[in-house]
Amino acid sequence: MSVIRAVVRGVGHYLPExxxxxxxxxxxxxxxxxxxxxxSGIERRHFAAEGETTSQMATHAARAALENAxxxxxxxxxxxxxxxxPDLTFPSVATMVQAELGMTRGFGFDVQAVCAGFxxxxxxxxxxxxxxxxxxxxxxxxxxxxxxxxWTDRSTCVLFGDGAGALVLEARQGQGDSSDRGVLAxxxxxxGRYRDMLYVDGGVSTTGxxxxxxxxxxxxxxxxxxxxxxxxxxxxxKVGLSDADVDWLVPHxxxxxIIQGTAKKMGLPMERVVLTIQDHGNTSAASxxxxxxxxxxxxxxxxxxxxxxxxxxxxxAWGAVVLRW
Ligand code: ACO
Numbered sequence: 001m002s003v004i005r006a007v008v009r010g011v012g013h014y015l016p017e018x019x020x021x022x023x024x025x026x027x028x029x030x031x032x033x034x035x036x037x038x039x040s041g042i043e044r045r046h047f048a049a050e051g052e053t054t055s056q057m058a059t060h061a062a063r064a065a066l067e068n069a070x071x072x073x074x075x076x077x078x079x080x081x082x083x084x085x086p087d088l089t090f091p092s093v094a095t096m097v098q099a100e101l102g103m104t105r106g107f108g109f110d111v112q113a114v115c116a117g118f119x120x121x122x123x124x125x126x127x128x129x130x131x132x133x134x135x136x137x138x139x140x141x142x143x144x145x146x147x148x149x150x151w152t153d154r155s156t157c158v159l160f161g162d163g164a165g166a167l168v169l170e171a172r173q174g175q176g177d178s179s180d181r182g183v184l185a186x187x188x189x190x191x192g193r194y195r196d197m198l199y200v201d202g203g204v205s206t207t208g209x210x211x212x213x214x215x216x217x218x219x220x221x222x223x224x225x226x227x228x229x230x231x232x233x234x235x236x237x238k239v240g241l242s243d244a245d246v247d248w249l250v251p252h253x254x255x256x257x258i259i260q261g262t263a264k265k266m267g268l269p270m271e272r273v274v275l276t277i278q279d280h281g282n283t284s285a286a287s288x289x290x291x292x293x294x295x296x297x298x299x300x301x302x303x304x305x306x307x308x309x310x311x312x313x314x315x316x317a318w319g320a321v322v323l324r325w
Contacts, residue, residue, distance in 0.1 A: 001175070002173055003130075003174050003175070004130050004172070004173065004174070005129075005171070005173070005174035005180050005181065005182030005183065005184075006126045006129040006130065006169040006171065007172045008167050008170075008181075008325060009071070009136075009168045009170040010066060010067070010068035010167070010168035011068055011167050011292055011293045012061050012063070012064025012065035012066070012067065012068050012165070012293055013061050013064060013163065013286075013289065013294065014060035014061040014064065014163065014164045014165075015046045015162075015280070016046045016047060016057065017046075018048075019044050020047055022036040022042065025154070025157070028151070029152075029154045029157075029158070030154060031154045031158060039255075039257075040158070040257075040281075041256025041259070041277045041278060042159065042256075042277055042278065042281045043279065044278070044281075045160065045280060045281030045283075046161050046162055046163055046280065047162055048144045048146060048147075048162040052144070053144065054086055054087055054093050054142045054144050055086075055087045055093045055096035055100065057144070057162065057163065057164035058081060058083075058093055058142035058164045058166070059100040059101060060164065061165050061166040061293075062097055062101060062138050063101070064166065064293075065167060065168050066138070068168075069168040069170075071136070071168060074102075074104065074105065076101075076103060076136050076137065076138050076168070077106045077107075077133075077137060078106050078107050078108060078125070078133070078136075078137045079094040079098055079108035079109075079137070079138045079140065080094065080111060080124055080125040080128070080137055080138070080139050080140070081093050081097065081108065081111065081121065081140040081142065082110070082111045082113065082117030082139075082140065082141045083110060083112070083117065083141070083142050084112055084114050084200075084284060084285065085147060085284075086110065092108060093110055093142065094108030094109050094110050095109075097138075106134070113190070113285075113315065114198070114284060114317060115254060115282070115285065115287070115313025115314065116285075116311040116315070116317040116319055117284065117285030117311075117313070118139070118141040118165075118285045118286070118287070118309075118311065119288070119311050119318075119319040119320065119321055120317070120319065121139050121141065122139050122167070122169075122183065122309075123188055123319070125139045125169055126186065129169060129170075134171075135171045136170050136171070137168070138167070138168055139166065139167045139168075139289070140164065140165070140289070141166075141284075141286040141290070142164035142165075142285070142286055143162060143164070143284040143285055143286045145160040145161065145162060145283065146160065148210060148211065148212055150212040150213070150214075155215070156213055156214070156215050156217075159255075159281060160213070160282045160283070160284070161280050161282065161283050162283060163286045163290050164286050164289075165286050165288070165291075167289055169183075177239075178239045178240055178241055178245075179324075180324060181303075181304065181324045182323060182324060183321060183322075183323045184238075184239040184241075184323055184324060185235045185236070185238035185239040185322045186235055186319065186320065186321045187231045187232075187319055187320050188317075188319040189227070189231060189317070189319055190315045190316060190317040191315070191316055192315060194223065194315065195314075195316075197215070197219050197220045197223070197314075198214070198215045198216070198220055198314040198315075198316070199213075199214055200214070220312075221257075223316065224254070224255075224258045224261075224262075225261035225265060226265075227316075227318050228251070228262045228311075228312055228318065229265040231318055231320040232249070232262070232266060232308050232310045234320070235308065235310075236308065236322055238322075239322055241306065241322065243266040243267050243268060244267070245306050246268060246272065246306055246307075246308050247272065247305035248272055248273070248274055248295070248301050248307045248308075249263055249266065249272060249274070249307075249310070250274045250288055250292060250295070250301075250308065251263075251274070251288075251291075251309070251311070252282075252287050252288060252311030253275070253276055253277035253281075253282060253287040253290075253291060254277075254287075254312075255277070255282075256275070256277055259277070274291045274292070275291075276290060276291045276295075284313065287311070292309070303325055304324060304325065305324070305325050306323075306325075307322070307323050307324070307325055308320055308321070308322050309321045
């Protein structure tokens with residue numbers, strides 16, 4: 001049976017120039033490089049420069065993905081952008097990127113599912129392509145979490161970083177089975193009863209301020225491995241695949257111990273897991289497209305391989321996407 005598949009045609013990323021090693025936090029907080037490395041796997045992260053915005057970083061990543069795809073902005077029908085740290089309350093960052101790219105047609109909108117945002121954005125973009133709404137879509141994850149950190153809270157501010165990553169998805173004909181390239185299946189979940197585990201203590205209709213990130217890290221940690229394994233396996237099952245078929249696990253880069261726990265539960269050796277956490281920290285919705293772009297650049301992931309991307313974050317919201325690269 002002939003079907004439409006959303007196939008990855010290009011990938012790119014952007015990281016701000018300023019790199020902050022763990023040792024920097026030792027100057028102002030009761031913490032250590034050793035604690036941060038062993039508890040989270042993070043060694044350094046990038047922080048946006050003063051005045052550098054989410055839309056600017058997203059635009060850089062979009063340009064890199066377009067160049068990688070060999071396309072121009074007007075070849076794109078839509079921009080679906082995942083972020084929880086927009087430049088302004090509105091308009092959407094996606095429309096800002098559209099203007100910056102000089103795109104004079106099509107449409108753009110933002111998706112907000114915190115660290116799982118890219119999984120939700122990619123699933124939405126896939127649906128737009130499969131339903132014939134768009135032929136080519138830029139799917140972007142971009143964040144400036146440094147702007148919502150409480151710099152006196154050592155349990156959160158050492159964990160996050162800034163950056164952006166982007167994919168160009170393109171409609172292609174497939175056979176309708178798991179031998180097709182492109183997005184093969186997705187599994188999305190949320191449960192608002194867990195909202196207090198990870199949230200920002202401000203917003204438009206409450207404080208009128210952006211607020212700061214608050215997290216019950218330990219409670220979240222206990223939820224993460226089980227939920228990530230379940231959602232990855234549920235997505236694989238939808239297309240008749242299992243853990244053994246996975247060439248690369250591309251996890252949200254929140255904590256090395258969560259990543260190792262999930263890989264172990266899925267029976268995957270760490271050699272088949274894309275890791276960027278050491279260099280990027282947790283960049284929320286940007287972490288998966290950043291990891292994809294870095295892994296493609298390293299020559300790790302190759303055309304035709306089966307990838308499973310998974311993430312969990314505030315909401316809680318979590319999910320996974322299976323795609324053949
Ligand atoms: N330096 C030194 N000590 C610290 C630091 C620090 N930076 N931060 C916390 N500690 C202390 C705590 O105060 C605590 O001390 P106590 O025992 O005296 O009370 C001790 O270290 C242990 O704290 P825990 O929170 O139990 O440490 P844990 O091993 O759980 O690691 C961490 C903390 C890294 C936050 C981990 O729980 C984690 O990664 N959780 C999940 C994060 C995540 O997945 N987030 C989801 C995505 S994010 C998003 O959606 C935006």
